[in-house]
Amino acid sequence: IKYVVNNIPITTGDIAHRAAFFKLQRKKGDAAKEMIDQTLRLAEAKRLGIRITDQQVDAAYQRFASNNKMPLAKLDAVMAQSGVTKEHFKEFIRAQMAWNQALGARYRSGEGGSVTEQDAVRRMLDKGGSKPSATEYMLQQVIFVVPASERSATLAKRKREADAMRARFNGCNTTREFAKGLIDVTVRDLGRVLAPQLPSDWAEQIKATKVGGATPTRETERGVEFIGICSSREVSDDKAAQMVFQAEGGSNDKDADELSKKYVEELRKKATIVER
Template sequence: MDLSRPLMTVAAALGLMVMTAAAPVRAQEGSVAVVVNGVPITSFDIPQRQRLLQLREGRPFTAAQALDDLINDRVKFAEARRFRVEANEAQVNAAYAQVASRSGIDVRAFDQVLRSQGIEPRVYRGKIRADLSWSNIVGARFGRTIFVTDTQLANAISRRSTGNAQLMEYNLRQVILLVPQTAAPAVVARRMGEANALRGRFSNCVADIDQVRTMSDAAVRDPIRRTSTDLSPAFRTILDQTAIGKLTPPSRTPQGIEMVAVCSKQPASSDDTATRNQVREEITTAEMRRISNDYLARIRRTAVIEYKNGHRPLN
């Protein structure tokens, strides 16, 4: 759940990816839907990617959108391989373990969570490999071309502070009671009751967070620092109505029952070093995203993409 969205995305940073792109497609993995630069995407890959995107983004995705995302990753990985900067197995394993750790569980338990959502762990690992490989090539080719000037920084901070609303800074922790997306209504209702009970007794972001870690099928995310302009108006209102040391109302998401602990909130200073660093990072990330999108669009135009069995490009 990314707190820059209303109560939802980090990722939590998917389809049977290019990690096995060079291997022949096995019969049980379905028929070929699209071939990208000689590498197939099958009817197994598409629903896997669709479920993964829905889990990660917290909103519905069509099969056509999932297929388009798969094609993008095939193109990205081919480019990374061309420049010999594809991520290796050790990097993928480390990143996968980090995702599990941030969810408050170990790798084996994280595998089980994915399977409960109908997603094969190797699918997620493949997506991680594609993402890491693409990050490697974009960073290597364009990372040093981005420079944030003091004027850009000052203007961005000024835009954050316009109007009468005071710029606020929040320190937050996401708390999740894990519930499979396919769980029966009675299970969801029971876990929702547990969430409300936890919310009623929660009063401290240190001691009570430690207690949450001891609960069955519960996870606590790493601390997140956000300013009010990073958040949707609806979510900002919820945070403002939640006392420091308390949890926001529980919300059902693809991962389970989620709440956010408000560990602190205070007016943010435009001269604060942390704020300046955060704004600088946001500007850099936005520029890198623009460069990445332009680069992908350019190399996708030259890719050989063959649609099979009635599949068509996403309009």
Template sequence: MTFWRGLQAATLVAVLGASGGAVWLGSAPPAQAQNLFAPRLYVNDQAITFYEVEQRAKFLQVLRSPGDPMTEALRVLTEDRLRLAEAKRLGITMGEEQIKAGMEEFASRANLSAEQLLVELQKADIAPQTFRDFVLAGLVWREVVRARFVGMVSVSEADIDKAMQTMTRPRALSVLASELVIPAPPGQEAEALALADELAASIRSEAQFAEAARKYSASPTAAAGGRLEWLPLANMPPAISGQLLTLGKGKPSQPMVVPNAVVLFMLRDVAEDKTAAPISVSVEYAKYFVADDPAAVAHVAANVDRCMDLYGLAKGQPAEALVVETKPMSQIPSDIGLQLAKLDPGEFVTSRTAAGQRMILMLCTRNVEADTPPTRDQLRDQVQNQKLDGLAQGYMAELKANALIREP
């Protein structure tokens, strides 16, 4: 199961190498001028200090994690406190050798040892303990989720057959689906998830789904009842495409938690070309951050026809203003991947970030290549991990809803 929460060591090292270790955190809260080791937030009876927030923000910044670094750092540290507390409640601990192995595994993604990665992090004034704490929280959370859910998660032969179809013939399939995007701003995740669970349990037809989408969805497709156009399955994030193909007619998907939202899908139709060969898809895409102002977006629309044009607009701005990445669809966050699936090269969509900016998300290129079909054992693990990831998101939402989270 993925327990690094989407963060990539290779990206971290690439950014550090390009920036010479410099980290820009934007505007820090005024209280940060006080004692760095004073409490910034309490999660139940556990304090999070200003120092920890600053350190995690630097770590997220070099990883180019989306959103405002300070805001995201506080959110992630809050979740880490809950992860560790739940592990303690269940009697789950990690030995020093396990932690070291986890640090080595993360660093190996960038072809580095943990010691080499720590050297790079220290160039950006990120303490070794910050990296260790990040790894520890991920390791214990994986064991917590397994302890609670593995015995409850079954993977049938039919599940594997459907996943095999998804993985081995993605070019052959296009899907006609509907989406329902429930906003989940910070602090309201539990309410959004509860509404999504209620809708998933009560919706029994496409008409009911469309009615709910018009009432609750924050997506531009809400007015059309959440209806999307035909999309090649290979263009979609695997976590979404895998869910879609398992849906029965008129039944919504299980809620999928993405940053600042909870999403439901409904499959309306599938088109298949049985002559197509197995492929995998990777995309190059750009994230350009501008002021949350219609004039700024209009300026981009008037002056940008392709991703290369963004470099001209971003000239002289901080490096964080423009991020261009190339990744397989399997490594792209589901919320971004779904938006990219709807785009042709040179097209873009916009969304508001937690930092109060407007993110321009543009598809640069989409590439396909022949793929080696996975084995059934590999698919069994993938399907189980997908199910566990979904359950883990709901688990964290429950822990947050039941926690006492307060400022000093």
């Protein structure tokens, strides 16, 4: 045992595997520091109630092999020969997936400092919970605005107008054209949203709606709204793990990187790290 981080041991073997992993990725790094950080990240995810199952990890490992066009046995062999081991790589995948969820929770709670696309969507659609999934949606929000002072008098009429427009909805390209002749109708392109970022009050309706269609209308504090589904596609939730063979490690999302760094630094400050 080389280090003990909040009562969790890190062995010299763990550090050697991570050093081999860096070598495989052709990148430089402090393997001991990286293992300490990974231990902190996993512990924090656990504290937040995030649990990545063995099935999820195995599926991600399988996808990684497929994406790199190699049979599973070949990937196992690469991991063994390089000194990484498949167990170590799978633990890395687990940590990445758990940490991504922890970061997502941090963003959604507004502690990120910077606003991500998903965060902006969440704020537009109101706060809510989520169910994990790997579908990415392109969404459009249509709001028939009803001022609070006119709510009792005009809400029913506005709902009929919204229902009529929703019935004619046929993809996101024509929405603004439809809205032109209508008074106080706001159309917002919400961009890409991953299923885990969908607010709970809209999530089920969005998931149940076909591409090119729109959710049923809903009365909200702003008036009457519906969401159009422009497109959807499956995305892999272990994108980070898929990047490991690239020479340049690191994400393109500087905001996420910054938040991750800051978050880990906070965890380090609070942690008890003992070197043996």
